[in-house]
Amino acid sequence: MNVSTRAAELFAAEHGRAPSAVWSAPGRVNLIGEHTDYNDGFVLPMAIPHRVAVALGPRDDRKLVAATWGDDGQLHQADELVVDDLRPGSSTGWQAFPAGVAWALREAGHAVPGLNLMIVGDVPTGAGLSSSHALQCALALAMLDHLGLPPGDPGAPSLAEIARLVQRSENDYVGAPTGLLDQTASLRCVESHVLFFDVRSGDAEQVPFDPRSAGLELLVIDTRAKHSHSESGYGERRKGCERAADLLGVKALRDISAAQLPAANQKLPDELQPLVKHVVTENERVLSTVELLRSGGYAEVGPLLNASHASLRDDYRVSCLELDVAVDAAVQAGALGARMIGGGFGGSAIALIPTSERARVEAAVRAAFAERSLTEPRVFIAIPSAGAGRDR
DSSP states (O other), X not given: OOHHHHHXXXXXXXXXXXXXXXXXXXXXXXXXXXXXXXXXXXXXXXXXXXXXXXXXEEOSSSEEEEEEEOTTSOEEEOOOEEGGGXXXXXXXXXXXXXXXXXXXXXXXXXXXXXXXXXXXXXXXXXXXXOHHHHHHHHHHHXXXXXXXXXXXXXXXXXXXXXXXXXXHXXXXXXXXXXXXXXXXXXXXXXXXXXXXXXXXXXXXXXXXXXXXXXXXXXXXXXXXXXXXXXXSTHXXXXXXXXXXXXXXXXXSGGGOOGGGHHHHHTTSOTTTHHHHHHHHHHHHHHHHHHHHHHTTOOGGGHHHHHHHHHHHHHTSOOOOHHHHHHHHHHHXXXXXXXXXXSSSSSEEEEEEEEGGGHHHHHHHHHHHHHHTTOXXXXXXXXXXXXXXXXXX
């Protein structure tokens, strides 16, 4: 049973009637382009089949009443919240996400009514696969649809505007200083493609992505080392980038080229130089990857993934033992390239592997984790999937 069907059934069981709508949004894997989004740079994500669904229906009062089906097979109820009383900091835990989206929509001028919400998802949480943004995108779309403003209708917010609404919910209500990568991927990715997205301009290109045509697959390795943007060093890195841009007299680090790095370093304190180096070189790696994909050069993407991981590990300093073990074991077992994905400090890695070597790579990664007494990782193949949409 898929998550949307489950959400609809649970809603009906809980409230005695069918939901007025069910929307779902996917998690994402970012092929390359990490920590570039909040520096006005380039990213290259794709949606994955794992999704979060939201079933909703109206209430007669002004309350927001949410429930979620947990990994423990139990229904978890959030505290009842009054829409008019929502303020940043007034909600904690998972209930901050529906509250934050309702607050962001209200702040944007939308008359959010009382709602019953049922949430069901299969995007692994804390795995760097953007489960929280999948949830918030599904919530925003469902709420807007309930207000008569589904995407594409006259007067409805564009997908780009919805992404910024979700970003405001995450930044200002939940308290996680994320960029625009995850929301945009969940909302705008399409099946069998990666999304080449220029964060500054908003320009987007759907680039065909079919590694199986070259005998390859993209393996996701969920290390099960949990991370949280609001609690990790993510915000510290972002502030460092903003400070560096200010010292260099540019709007964002996207405006610095590789050729300008030596001169830029002369204006920066030692602790900011590696951050700038990563952002500048990672943007170039995104552009190089896009050119390779356009020409079908899938295997040649491998070294760029390796270089991205080395930069995230050594310059941006957001990797961890589990991520390094996953990447190193995969490459040693035959992966063409591998890297950590997401904000870092835990979560997942990806590896570009020959289909014929999948069993060998998976076994090597599991053995490497066992040798270090680490929790056994979860692995699956990333298939470029559809973005958010209405399911019923």
